[in-house]
Amino acid sequence: MDGSSAVVVGGGIGGLAAAIGLHRIGWQVTVVERASTLEDAGAGISLAANGLRALDELGVGEAVRNAARGQYSGGxxxxxxxxxxRMDGSALERAVGTPIMGIPRSTLHRLLRDSLPADALLIGTEADSLQQVSPGTVRVGRSGTVLEADLVVAADGIGSAMRGRLFPAHPGPAYSGSTVLRAITEHPVDPGTDFELTWGPGAEFGHIAFPDGRAEWHAVLNLPAGTRFADPLAELRRRFGTWHDPIPALLDATRPTAVLHHDVHELRTPLPSYTAGRTALLGDAAHAMTPNLGQGACQALEDAVTLAAALATAPTVQAALAHYDAERRPRGQAVARAARQAGRMGQQLSHPVAIALRNTAMRLTPSRAATRMILRHHAWVPPRLR
Structure with a gap:
């Protein structure tokens, strides 16, 4: 299907990855992104072996690894x-060929954008309509003009307007019960380890160390949706200031204006399909999940490679989309369920007895068993792109 065209709605990690994959198989791709400026909002991200393998297949894995820091120590x-x-990053690397890698989101976004033709990205443009105009053509309205293509990829995030148009009866995203504040430190710090999570009653604090010496931190709290603080950094010092080092130091190394605050939503009701007509849903638009397994971006990258590979080999777009749905929907929804369960047994636990039981079970779990649990999600092998 060389020479075919696609419109990708959404210029986040999943949308950019899908565009790269389609471009690599010879498709003409246009990415429509509603943001008028690409500020690369977000703090840091961890990429597991499955996400890194997907990036390798897209041709950007080496660049991402060079800009990231391996997570060998912590827990x-x-x-x-x-x-x-405790984390045994070396054991994980031996098992799957790579440690988990930490990278600023802004760096990952830039590397993905740099892998696309300069004219492939339309910013400040909202896709405000979607219409199947013939058996082989999809029309996307955007800011008064129209784009026609053989395929539309809906990668417009958890609040996907495309998903709402395609599945109007679906209830949409649900609040997980947790809210997250995060930032990257203003200057280099020494957190002592590459990656950590700390669990208290209904609360979590974690960090990711970056190659330049700075670190990303995040704080997750069980709070009603919409809760906000007049001085977020002061509130976090109040809640976490007595927790172990380096937590107070990470907060002290952060500018107050750098703190981002978002409620955590998920698609608790699974979609009946990741496709509709000539539209494929991808990433958070298809399977938004809680961050408790660190798999949200990795699953979007898996989606992107699987979609491109199906379109490269299937005889028709319809056959490719059927294959994509059969491959991606069971796995994406299973990982989302596992992430939800991990949150309930991790950060969201608040009852002292339940916390004590969980902590005892974790201390008694052999490191090899913990590594095997991780491999359930990390040991994914991508299809090859030509």
């Missing part, structure tokens, strides 16, 4: 600093 702790589980 999960209690607020006083006691270890519940």
């Amino acid at each position: 999960t702790r209690t607020p006083r600093g006691g270890w519940l589980a």
Whole structure:
């Protein structure tokens, strides 16, 4: 299907990855992004082996690895600093060929954009309509003009307007019960480890170390949706200031204006399909999940490679989309369920007895067993792109 065309709605990680994959198989691609300026909002991200393998297939894996820091040391702790589980990044690397890598989101976005033709990205443009105009053509309205293509990729995030048009009976995203504040430190710090999570009653604090010495931190709290603070950094110092080092130091190294605050939503009701007509849903638009497994972006990258590979080999777009849905929907929805369960047994636990039982179970779990649990999600092998 060389010479075919696609419109990708959404210029986030999943949308850019899908555009790269389609471009690599010979398609003409236009990415429509409603943001008028690409500020690369977000803090940091961890990429597991499955996401990195997808990036390798897209041709950007080496560049991403060179800009990222491997997570070899760290683990999960209690607020006083006691270890519940230690990370063995070297064992994980031996098992799957790579450690988990930490990278600023802005860097990942830039590397993905740089892999596309300069004229492929239309910013400040909202896709405000979607119409199947013939058996082989889809029309996307955007800011008074129309784009026609053989395929539309809906990668417009958790609040996807495209998903709403395609599945109007679906209830849409649901609040997870948790809200997250995050930032990148203003200057280099020494957090002591590459990656950590600390679990307290209904709260989590974690960090990711970057190659330039700075670190991303995040704080997750069980709070009603819409809760906001007049001084977020001061509120976090109040809640986490007595937790173990380096948590107070990470907060002290952060500019107050750098703190981002978002409620965590998910698609708790699974979609009946990841496709409709000549439209494929991808990333958060298809399977928005809680961040408790660090798999949201990795699943979007898997989606992108799987979609491109199907379109490269299937005889028709319809056959390719059927294959994409059969491959991606069971896995994406299973990972979303696992992420939800991980949150309930991790950060969201608040009852002292339940926390004590969980902590004891974690301390007694052998490191090999913990590695095997991780491999359930990381040990994914991408289809080849020609």
